[in-house]
Amino acid sequence: MVRIKDIAKEANVSEGTVDRVLHNRGGVSKKTEEKIKSILERRNFSINPVASALAMKNNHSIAVLIPEYNETDSFWKLPYLGLLKASEEVKSIGVNVTYFKFNQYSRESYLETFNRLIETKPTAVVLVPMFLQETNLIIDELKKIEATYVFLNVDVEGVDSSAYVGQDSYMSGYIAGKLMKLGVPNGFDCCILQTSTSTGDNQAILKRVKGFKDYFNTSQDENVLHELKVDSFSDDVQLASSVHQFLENNPNIRGVFVPSSRISAVVDVLSDVQKQSLCLIGFDNTPQNVACLKNGTVLFLISQKPFDQGYEAVRIVSDHLVKNKVLKEKLYLPIDILTKENVDYNDANQLMFEKDLNQ
C-alpha cells in the first residue's frame, strides 16, 4: 500500500506538501504540485480511509427510519438486514448507523419516531417515505439541518430528495406483463387483482399496474385484460368468494397478476384445479410467496431485491459522506425474475449474512 510518506520521498518533499496537494489547500508552487500529482497518478495512490477517518475524528452518523416487521408482516426484515450488513462494513470508516422503526400503518408513529430520530442530529438520513403529507413535514426539518436524505424502496413524486434507492416500479410491471403473455396461451384472458384501498406503497403498485397494462396494449396478440378489486387480502372468506365468483363469471381467464406482495393470500383461496390451470405472477420473495413458487403454484415472482436495497442505501450515503462521491438521484436495483428453480440462489447472500448474525 502506497502511503503519503512514500509519495513525499519520491517527490523529494515533505509529507505536509503532499497533504496540501491532496486536499488542494494551496500554498504549493505550480511546479511541485504538478510533480506530486503525476507521482500520485503513477503510483495509483489513494488515501487510506481508515487512517483518514481516525485523524479527522470522523463521526458521521446515518439515521434510518424504517417500518418495523414481525412474523406475519415480514417484508421489512430483508431491507433491515441489508442495512445492517452495510452498517457493519462502514463502521470501520467512521460511519455510525442507528435505526428508528415505526408502525407502517400509523401516521402518528411515523412522525413521532422521526421526532426521536431528529433529536440525535444525524448527518444523513435514510427513510422509507410512507405517508406523503407527513413526509413533506419531515423533509422540511431535514432541509433545515442540511442533512442529506435518501428515500428507500418508496419513491415519492413531487418531493425532492437527495436520492432514491429501489426498483423502477413501472418497468417491473411491464416485465410482469411480458412474462404473463408467455404463460397464458393465445386467445385466453387474464386479470389484475388488487385491493381497492391500499396503504403506503400504493404509488409503487399503481406504477406496476400501469406498466403491466402498457405491455398488454403494445403487444400484438389479443388477450382481454380484466380487473378485480377486493376489499382486503387479510379476510380469507371474503377474498375467496370474490375470487371464485369472478372466475366463474369469466371462465376464459388463464392468468392472474397480483401487483402487491400478497399473492400467497390469493393462492390460499384457490382450488387445486384453479391452481393448475392459472398462470400466477406476483411480487416479492416473502417466505409465503416463495413457498408458492416452490410448489409450482406461482410461475414467476418479481423481486425488488429488498436486501440489496438496504445495503446499497447505506453504502451510497456513507460513500457520499466519507469520499464525497456524488449521490446518483435514482439508484434502480435489478429487476429479478424468480422461478421455482432459481429462487434459492437469489436468497443465498442474505441467508449467509443472517447466519453470521446469529453466531
Add this chain to the structure above:
Amino acid sequence: MVRIKDIAKEANVSEGTVDRVLHNRGGVSKKTEEKIKSILERRNFSINPVASALAMKNNHSIAVLIPEYNETDSFWKLPYLGLLKASEEVKSIGVNVTYFKFNQYSRESYLETFNRLIETKPTAVVLVPMFLQETNLIIDELKKIEATYVFLNVDVEGVDSSAYVGQDSYMSGYIAGKLMKLGVPNGFDCCILQTSTSTGDNQAILKRVKGFKDYFNTSQDENVLHELKVDSFSDDVQLASSVHQFLENNPNIRGVFVPSSRISAVVDVLSDVQKQSLCLIGFDNTPQNVACLKNGTVLFLISQKPFDQGYEAVRIVSDHLVKNKVLKEKLYLPIDILTKENVDYNDANQLMFEKDLNQ
C-alpha cells in the same frame, strides 16, 4: 465516545492493562480484571473499529490468476472489474490484491503465469482453473505453502478446493429449458447448438446442456429436441451454411438454445424471417449478446453475474483472512434471467463502478 484511556483512568490502571482484559491476553490479576470489566460494562465501552483497524495493520495478500481480455473476447473483463472493486474496499483493512493474467488458450501461459504468481508468496489465491492437468500441479504447489485458494467461475470436479465462486451450471441450463418451453408453442421443436470441440469451460457447457435436456425430459408436453454441432462460431460462412441447412431439414424448429456465450454469432447468420420466428436463448451478457437482446432477436439471456463473481471471490477470501470467517465450499451466485427490459438495470452496478474508475 468512551476510550480505553478513559476506562484506564477510572480503574486506576494503565491503558495496557485495559487492553489486556479487552483481548484477554492474560497477565492480569483476577481482582483488577473484574474491576475493569465492570467499568467497561457500565460505561458501555466498545472498541473504536477505526483506530483498531489502523493499529492492527493486517498485511494479507491475495493473488489472482485470471485470463486476460480484449475487445473481441471480453468475457473476462467483468470478473476483473468485480475483483477490482472488492480490492479497493478491502485495501483499507490491510488486504492487498495483485493480478496475474494469462492467455486462456495456452497451457504454457497458464503455468508460466502461475509460477510468477507463486514467487510473490501470497497468503491466498483466487484462480480460474482452466486446464485440468495443469491445475493439479498448481494445487500441489499451493498446498505446499498452505495458501487458501478458491476457484472462480470454473468448477473442477475431483480437485479439492477451499471454495468455488460461480454459477450452478446444471441448474442454469435447467432454467433455460423452462424458459424455452414457455417461448416455443406446443407441438414445435427446438435444438441445442454448440461447437463440437470446446475449450476450457466446456465443463460448464456440458452441465448446462444436461440441465436443459433434463427439463425437457421431465416436462409433460412433447417437443422434440434436436442437436446441432458446428465447427466454430468464429467462421461466419461455415456457421451460416450449417445452420441454414439444418433449419431447412427441420422446418418444425421454433427454438434454439446456445449453451455457450456466443449466441450473437448465431444471430449474425440468421435471416430476418428466422429471427422473427425463432425463440433464442443464450448465456452471458457480453455487449454483442445484450445488443441482440435489446433488438428483440434473443428472448432471454442467462447471466452468470460475472462482475459479482469477481467481487464475491475477493470479499469472501479477505473476510476469511481478516475476520476468520469460514469459507463456504460453494458460493453459487444468483441465476439471472435477462430480458430486453431488465438488462439495463442489471448492468447498473458495474457501469457505475466503471465510470468511477475512469475519473
Add this chain to the structure above:
DNA sequence: TAATTTTTCGTGTGCGAACACGCAAATATA
C-alpha cells in the same frame, strides 16, 4: 534474609493521515 522466579502492570512506539505552527526563501517595498 537474600536470591530467584513468577505475576502483574506501566511505558513507549507505530499505524497513516490531518492540520497547525512557524521557519526559510523568494519577492516586493523603501
Add this chain to the structure above:
DNA sequence: TATATTTGCGTGTTCGCACACGAAAAATTA
C-alpha cells in the same frame, strides 16, 4: 542595500488502539 511581505514548505502533534519490552511487586525458593 536594508527591511517588510508574501509564498512555499518542513516539523511536530494528534486521533484511539495494538503490542512489545521491561520494570516493579509479589510469591517462591534457598
